[in-house]
Amino acid sequence: MTVRRTSVQTLLGSQELEREVVVNGWVRTRRGNKYVQFIAVNDGSSIHNIQVVADAEKFPEESLKDVTTGSCVAVRGQLVASQGKGQAVEIQAADITVLGKADAETYPLQKKGHTLEFLREIAHLRPRTNTFGAVLRVRHALAFAVHQYFNDHGFYYIHTPIITGSDAEGAGQMFRVTTLPDQNPPLTEDKTGVDYKQDFFGKQTNLTVSGQLEGEVAAMALGKVYTFGPTFRAENSNTARHLAEFWMIEPEMAFYDLQDNMELAEDFLKYLVRYALEKCSDDLQFLNDQYDKELLERLRFVVDNDFQRLTYTEAVEILKSAKKKFEFPVDWGTDLQSEHERYLVEKHFKKPVILTDYPKDIKAFYMKLNDDDKTVRAMDVLFPGIGEIIGGSQREEDLEKLRARMAAMHVPEDELWWYLELRKFGTAPHAGFGLGFERLILFVTGMANIRDVIPFPRFPKNAEF
């Protein structure tokens, strides 16, 4: 009978010893002496390797010459209790086959301790490192947790369009999508511009900056929905916090007011962090030890504390009377800077914070106006170390108030006729928010640069792989 392959993770947790097993994976290290060689094999299922023990009697030096760091091997042997420290079980090898060599002179991950900057240049190999293995497993776990949470709570997943004919939301610079020739495109009859009627979609199109407006369409029919898809910003920001292509999660709920929206955001974030703590404990422990000794503490801090809720106006008062000297002055009506947000979370309240009711002039046109005619029912969730992690609002459901806001903010009505019709036909109070998925991964993994939490980052002058 052929023994079927088992994952490293399964073997490491196995109580059933003294049996033949088969494992395939990549060699992380090989060390030993003239009597025995120890080969650490990893197959991506765990941050931990399984130790393969090869006795020199059975495996003379020459037979192991291709078993080098980075090579791919298939190992058959006995699963036994380990005599050494650091692992409960190991494999006493009976047979080792090299499936793929990795030349020791040229394999880029030969040595340990490469910089994250260097690893970004070999994004096709970096998932084989401990760090990126851990980050990608956490990323998977959190993506699944997002779907699990919403499915369990009666939300429907909606795929909103990536290519959009509208640039109405004004959330940022957009990428143009076209099939017109890149030189001498057809012009309109009066020669004043490109004739987009001849482009693929018969109009100018861009990559979406948010699925929210289309999410509202779905919420006004299905009740509770969410999007989870890629969004884009063509901003020339070369920072550790910005990507040109990133994934966003945007729930949108009919019949929710700002209060309901806050309850959901807090419950959702706690669920996600708790999920990671439970399902990714090995990976998070590694990241905690390797990069950020306060990581686990910070994650528990979010799970264990009620989020402090206050208005923007109250926050401005607190910041004004703070002893701390800020780089940017605080004044009612201006947007808060990261230093202000972090002061509130880390110094003043010492817990996550939800700020509400921002001045209307610094928020988007679709947010519901308060009776004071000065503020809108916006909410930002602020986290330690990271500042804003969620932005949301109750939406303006009144047709005339929405039109007035659009006029005031120069949002053209003709592109959003369908969005206005949601208010014309069976309108309802509703609310929603957006969570940048990579921001969440940054927070949960403790990584410092957003380019290190997505497999293939896209940023100015970089679309490699």
Add this chain to the structure above:
Amino acid sequence: MTVRRTSVQTLLGSQELEREVVVNGWVRTRRGNKYVQFIAVNDGSSIHNIQVVADAEKFPEESLKDVTTGSCVAVRGQLVASQGKGQAVEIQAADITVLGKADAETYPLQKKGHTLEFLREIAHLRPRTNTFGAVLRVRHALAFAVHQYFNDHGFYYIHTPIITGSDAEGAGQMFRVTTLPDQNPPLTEDKTGVDYKQDFFGKQTNLTVSGQLEGEVAAMALGKVYTFGPTFRAENSNTARHLAEFWMIEPEMAFYDLQDNMELAEDFLKYLVRYALEKCSDDLQFLNDQYDKELLERLRFVVDNDFQRLTYTEAVEILKSAKKKFEFPVDWGTDLQSEHERYLVEKHFKKPVILTDYPKDIKAFYMKLNDDDKTVRAMDVLFPGIGEIIGGSQREEDLEKLRARMAAMHVPEDELWWYLELRKFGTAPHAGFGLGFERLILFVTGMANIRDVIPFPRFPKNAEF
């Protein structure tokens, strides 16, 4: 105490009667006489409505004038056993508030029986119809089932890039992504072309046609991975089977051969169809009754039958000796047409079919060459009514054989240096496949046009909403 809102789905399944409930939703119909009015309310949680009974004594005609089809209402009342046919429970209304009117003269969904073509033009309102509510709920359920299946089986979800600097896969026409000015873009020094070094990413970029190659990167480190994201084709196909933007699921597994790949594909598809049959029985029953009387039967056919496996060469023999006259002739070396695929599935084997080992010249460069040097380890899964639903292969893991195939098929090596390095460093046998998500939804819902199974379809001359 304020009674909290309950979903229609929960109320319809409730055994706990004679209690006060609150429901919010959209009015589907209102009918009745001078003594009593019956209002059917739907909140998107179910294909079924809850019946609200409003006695004329409490609700004079005038008080219900805005309770029209499409209006949004909040209802408070007693949940009671229904006296009428067609529903087990109903709400005896104590209070009805109109949250949003829907003018009977202008509301587009006033009457029943709109064509699907007309509904496509009001994609912002069509989720409020029974048909699109059902389709979108099934779509959600299947998307969740995809994640559930892979998570349960130890796969990691990988977000492969949407914007890509490579057009090497050659799967079809691509959309260009740019921030250069649309007229008079900067030219290279020799004026022969646009200077893409000055574009956002420093090179020409396109929208992805597949995440497979990047998926292989992840599989060669994490073992078993999958993608689930949008993909794009800039093909001018105005058919019921093509979209310019659609979602693809692409699992990729280290150490899998073609046999393992087939096992996975069959198990996965059966799981998805079984999941829909279990979780969406009401919606599927509706679609069965309304659009396709053989839908449920066809779904059970897939779940209950082992898929028939045979080689392309064997299939050609069968087709050549078939009594049926085909429009397109069958000859070894040419691609099979939909009529051939459907003949094999629906007439000859009467079960789903997996064809393997296609001629190398009609398949992609990355498929593993067989020892006969004529065929590759490809597989297509063929379904009744729909033809090919999955295409996949074992990948060529041998560096030199891959380079030879690339040279023969004019795939430039310099763009895929990183893909080649996967074979250079620790290569391993691996395999994977692609499932077009909208093709799956077409099959499971029985809808005829792919534009009706995605919320906001993108096709030539259409990027509305």
